[in-house]
Amino acid sequence: MRIAVVGAGLAGLSFAHFLHHKAELTLFEKSRGVGGRLATRRSDDYQFDHGAQFFTCRSDILQALIDDKDFSSDVSIWSPKVITLSRGEKPFKRDWFEPHYVGNPTMTSLPKRLAQDVDVQLQTRVEEMSKSDDGWQLFAETGASLGTFDWVAAAMPAPQTNALFQDQFAHQALIESAVISPCFALMLKLRDAPEFNFDAAVVRESPVAWIANNCSKPGRNAAPSLLIHSSNDWAKEHLEDSQDEIQAALLSALMDIVPLQTSEIVDASLHRWRYAKVETEVGEDFLIDESAKLAAIGDWCSGNRAEDAFLSGAALARHMHSLAFAD
Ligand SMILES: Cc1cc2nc3c(=O)[nH]c(=O)nc-3n(C[C@H](O)[C@H](O)[C@H](O)COP(=O)(O)OP(=O)(O)OC[C@H]3O[C@@H](n4cnc5c(N)ncnc54)[C@H](O)[C@@H]3O)c2cc1C
Numbered sequence: 001m002r003i004a005v006v007g008a009g010l011a012g013l014s015f016a017h018f019l020h021h022k023a024e025l026t027l028f029e030k031s032r033g034v035g036g037r038l039a040t041r042r043s044d045d046y047q048f049d050h051g052a053q054f055f056t057c058r059s060d061i062l063q064a065l066i067d068d069k070d071f072s073s074d075v076s077i078w079s080p081k082v083i084t085l086s087r088g089e090k091p092f093k094r095d096w097f098e099p100h101y102v103g104n105p106t107m108t109s110l111p112k113r114l115a116q117d118v119d120v121q122l123q124t125r126v127e128e129m130s131k132s133d134d135g136w137q138l139f140a141e142t143g144a145s146l147g148t149f150d151w152v153a154a155a156m157p158a159p160q161t162n163a164l165f166q167d168q169f170a171h172q173a174l175i176e177s178a179v180i181s182p183c184f185a186l187m188l189k190l191r192d193a194p195e196f197n198f199d200a201a202v203v204r205e206s207p208v209a210w211i212a213n214n215c216s217k218p219g220r221n222a223a224p225s226l227l228i229h230s231s232n233d234w235a236k237e238h239l240e241d242s243q244d245e246i247q248a249a250l251l252s253a254l255m256d257i258v259p260l261q262t263s264e265i266v267d268a269s270l271h272r273w274r275y276a277k278v279e280t281e282v283g284e285d286f287l288i289d290e291s292a293k294l295a296a297i298g299d300w301c302s303g304n305r306a307e308d309a310f311l312s313g314a315a316l317a318r319h320m321h322s323l324a325f326a327d
Helices: 010-019 060-067 109-115 158-168 172-177 232-237 243-257 306-326
Strands: 002-006 024-028 041-043 046-048 075-077 082-085 092-094 101-103 119-121 126-132 135-140 145-149 151-154 179-190 200-203 208-213 225-230 265-280 287-289 294-296
Touching: 002 010, 002 135, 002 145, 010 024, 010 109, 010 306, 024 145, 041 179, 041 265, 046 179, 046 225, 060 306, 101 109, 126 158, 135 151, 151 158, 151 306, 158 172, 158 265, 158 294, 179 232, 179 243, 208 243, 225 232, 225 243, 232 265, 243 265
Parallel strands: 002 024, 002 151, 024 119, 082 200, 151 294
Antiparallel strands: 041 046, 075 101, 082 092, 126 135, 135 145, 179 225, 179 265, 200 208, 208 225, 287 294
16 A cells, blocks of 8 residues: 655654554655654754644553653653743742653654654655546646555645645545644744743733743753744734734733843744644544545644644554555
């Protein structure tokens, strides 16, 4: 069985990890590296986890993976001092009641390990697909053929899956029911370590929703780096504003909240996540159209966390495994 997986985020990589012994898999990833929204940007001596901040591990299947000796060194527990900041209220400390994991030394450590044994074609955006007698033929942006496959598994955010599958997929309406909101990530290179009384802060009633001292995470031997996430609602309202406007607004909101001066900032950069947080999920582990031989996975199928993406990929792999045995 030849399967094309479009997207090498955690969902696509989990699917590949659990199925690659059973099928001929090729992953196509438009970016330069794997991991998708589990992402770390390096610049000079600085390092920023500008996507997911951490991930939880509530399922036996993810727990088994991170306990496995082949993967355990790629993941660590992050135990920051976390506070909540609200306008006009005293900050209060938040207690985390479960371990919060991060990739070590970067958020892409686990995705990279999962990708180790599979064929991943990086910087390859799948633009179109068409059905022939031999299966699904995939095409790159240039129009070049990427090969022919029996099955296509889309492992991208719902709108990108819909753009590729369109009405060739029986569950198009379900894909369209998923709602995913955006987020801006502001990355600040600092001269010195910030003198805050927290490692991470959840912020309320502000364009800023999250502040993290990136260096407080295990394994980050980087220069002082501050990562700020906007609120999803604010990002929705300002999605098409210019980078300069967004950056200025987030910096000004940040300086209202924490004792930080412009002179302490060496450099600032911004990333826009058009699809960041699932607001409405589909309520299925994965979507499959066995007659068209198309399937879709991702966090948006059943939740909004990295672990949901992992579980979605694992669930489809189990299902496809049973189909392979039935052949
Ligand atoms: C700012 C932010 C903060 C977050 N915080 C947390 C958190 O603290 N905890 C948590 O658990 N989760 C968090 N998340 C959510 C978490 O990152 C996601 O749930 C998870 O990473 C989704 O994985 P995925 O594989 O479903 O999708 P993605 O990671 O989005 O992977 C999809 C992949 O498909 C690729 N792709 C898209 N289109 C194409 C194409 N046409 N051809 C080829 N490749 C394509 C993309 O480049 C990407 O690599 C956060 C996300 C963001 C953005």
